[in-house]
Amino acid sequence: MRVMHGRPAHGVGATVGKRVLGTLGAVALTAGLLSACDGGEEPPADSAATSSPSPEESTPSPEPSADEQEPEASASGPSSEPSGDGTDEGDDSGDGTAEPGEDEGDGASQGEGKPDKDGDKDPKEEEPEEPDYIEYGEVSNRVGKLQQRLKDLGYFMTSVDKAYGGETQQAIFALQKAGGLYRDGVVGDATQNAADDGVVPKAHTSSGKVLEIDVDRQLVLAVEDGKVVKVINASSGNGETYEAKGATYTAYTPRGSFAVFREVNGMHSSTLELGDMWRPKFFTGGIAVHGSASVPAFPASHGCVRVSNSAMDWIWDTWGAPSGTPVVVY
Known part of the structure; x- marks a missing residue:
């Protein structure tokens, strides 16, 4: 299994990274003929x-191939998986009466493990988990924090707006290049550590x-x-x-x-x-x-x-x- 320096090479991160990079090559190579x-x-x-x-003979990090690249403004927002397995056990305990000879406190009520009569689910269970990486399109406080860190280190940034757009992607590319990391614009553990460690x-x-x-x-x-x-x-x-x-x-x-x-x-x-x-x-x-x-x-x-x-x-x-x-x- 190949290790992706900028993010984990498994799970949602890897899937999105490959999907996002897939479009970039054709556009970037076409752009090579336009500038x-x-x-x-x-x-x-x-x-x-x-x-x-x-x-690129002595480039310290592996280059993404042409068909893996992404144009700087074509990536979609971050995707995330919903938490849990998509089911809700609920807390309905039946009609509240016990059969003769049964202990009401033994946890053997008929409704245990079933949804309540209205079929409602806990709203918290419906909220998707925040991915463990940051990529193009995300708007969040953690993006703003990263933007400020990049600006403080001297990477070219004109604004801290909490939105991962083209300018932020350019700064992330530069950080990954400076740190010898895989240049995909995705902020995984290695890229975040490079920012935290002040790599310049x-x-x-x-x-x-x-x-x-x-x-x-x-x-x-x-x-x-x-x-x-x-x-x-x-x-x-x-x-x-x-x-x-x-x-x-x-x-x-x-x-x-x-x-x-x-x-x-x-x-x-x-x-x-x-x-x-x-x-x-x-x-x-x-x-x-x-x-x-x-x-x-x-x-x-x-x-x-x-x-x-x-x-x-x-x-x-x-x-x-x-x-x-x-x-x-x-």
């Missing part, structure tokens, strides 16, 4: 890039304001003087080949030390006709960090580094990262 890198300075051709290592990735730089991109763990870190101030879920090049304007390329995100050299404050269409990018900040050739409506838990882009649109707005409007900001990719 793109710019062709102003084209990414390296296939012959030059195929020798580079796949971005470490910076690789020690001075200045730097945008760090961890390709292995698919994370973007906003770092100031060696301190991680924000952790953002990301999706980079998936390592596959693709055709664009008659040429073949490899969806590869290069590693190294770069700097923001061009930025577009708005929606930008790829000159390779690969899709649109929200407020991109280019750091090498046609490769940029940019906002996207689809940021799965696995590599899915043509080489650029996707983050959520709201996270990209934060980079632009709150944190800054103007032209010249160092970008370190590892």
Whole structure:
């Protein structure tokens, strides 16, 4: 039996996890064709890039396969099993009279174990049990508590509204990546423990304001003087080949030390006709960090580094990262 790090691999949790993940792959892979890198300075051709290592070679945790993934806003709410076995023993003790020779207090009344005459059940027995995991769609105080914890740790969260939506899922993906856990967005024991223990990735730089991109763990870190101030879920090049304007390329995100050299404050269409990018900040050739409506838990882009649109707005409007900001990719 495989052990799921983010939740138990049995019972309702496993069933829902597989069901939820089933839809994601097709949508996420389709999204890979809709969000793109710019062709102003084209990414390296296939012959030059195929020798580079796949971005996921050294990923510390198993990746869900493409057909197991879930689009960030398509999952249904949590399912739960009703408590008990669906029957109610009741407490009717018959007509209250005892047969001659019987002891009224011996517990042998005729109605024992049967529903009362009205067939009513205890309302408490009808209430479903709260599942032992948290997943997309749940609205509860425990979700609010988790959101606040993630925000306090520096994972990108803009609100604490007690509703597990797309933004919370992005933060959970980032937490699971930082902790080397299975990236399914479901908060089981291992993921909850990671939040409780304060798991946060470490910076690789020690001075200045730097945008760090961890390709292995698919994370973007906003770092100031060696301190991680924000952790953002990301999706980079998936390592596959693709055709664009008659040429073949490899969806590869290069590693190294770069700097923001061009930025577009708005929606930008790829000159390779690969899709649109929200407020991109280019750091090498046609490769940029940019906002996207689809940021799965696995590599899915043509080489650029996707983050959520709201996270990209934060980079632009709150944190800054103007032209010249160092970008370190590892």
